[in-house]
Amino acid sequence: GNSVTQMEGPVTLSEEAFLTINCTYTATGYPSLFWYVQYPGEGLQLLLKATKADDKGSNKGFEATYRKETTSFHLEKGSVQVSDSAVYFCALRPGRDMRFGAGTRLTVKP
């Protein structure tokens, strides 16, 4: 089946620390991969995406590379800010619908 497993949280970092949130997937075929972010009190927002192997998605200093050989799409940011505090969801889209991971809550402290 198609599913996503992402790093359990919560994750707490100090400002300017390096962030990695792991995401691995199981899929038949060649899904598109996404990271969505949910800020407190807001809806899901697309953070970045990659549609084929070796693609790198990037946005707002975040990046993730579609690794077919390791079936991974880890999210990274070199220097987090307090404003990055949110819940991050990894997702895959094998067809029309999206399959989401359980989410990782990130808290960045000043």
Place this chain on the structure above:
Amino acid sequence: GAGVSQSPRYKVAKRGQDVALRCDPISGHVSLFWYQQALGQGPEFLTYFQNEAQLDKSGLPSDRFFAERPEGSVSTLKIQRTQQEDSAVYLCASSSQGGSGRSTDTQYFGPGTRLTVL
């Protein structure tokens, strides 16, 4: 509109009541999706519309759940005889493309309706 809107934002229902949740997708978007997000979990797919046609309802948890999009724009998710396990946030998303099979277009999500069944 500028984005996907949903109403109401919060709904409290007594067990056994019927509820109706509304979604206004981005104007012109062909595809519309409903998801259910339980507390502390990621969204789970419920159903999919391409224009007014409901092409996939495999995620609907029971026959108490019903969705429609009669004119290919606004959609309503109806839950009959609500149960406590229906308590969740219901998310609507839309995307510009339709078609079958693998899709790369972005889904834009609304803020959700938080349903609490007492």
